[in-house]
Amino acid sequence: MPGLLRGVARTAVISGTATAVSNRVSRRQAGRWARQEEEYAPQQSYAAPPPPPPAPAATPMDAKISQLQQLGQLKDQGVLSAEEFEAQKSRILAS
Numbered sequence: 001m002p003g004l005l006r007g008v009a010r011t012a013v014i015s016g017t018a019t020a021v022s023n024r025v026s027r028r029q030a031g032r033w034a035r036q037e038e039e040y041a042p043q044q045s046y047a048a049p050p051p052p053p054p055a056p057a058a059t060p061m062d063a064k065i066s067q068l069q070q071l072g073q074l075k076d077q078g079v080l081s082a083e084e085f086e087a088q089k090s091r092i093l094a095s
Contacts, residue, residue: 067092 068089075085 064092064095 071080071085071088071092074080075082080088
């Protein structure tokens with residue numbers, strides 16, 4: 001039994017030493033990486049993104065579509081007859 005305890009104790013000491021060394025190496029590497037990041041961080045500057053383009057002005061086609069929608073609403077409300085609607089639609093599309 002004393003031989004067994006001695007073997008267990010030796011294993012515990014070796015394991016503890018290995019763990020301590022491993023932890024120390026990990027801390028040193030983390031410290032090195034942190035220093036490297038601090039050294040290179042100021043050099044890495046990113047340009048601000050360009051401002052968004054201005055909203056496009058209404059195109060002639062958008063104006064025509066808007067006028068046609070208004071004509072359609074007037075026809076649906078009974079203000080314009082089918083013939084008047086077709087005449088106005090032809091005029092808008094021709095312009």
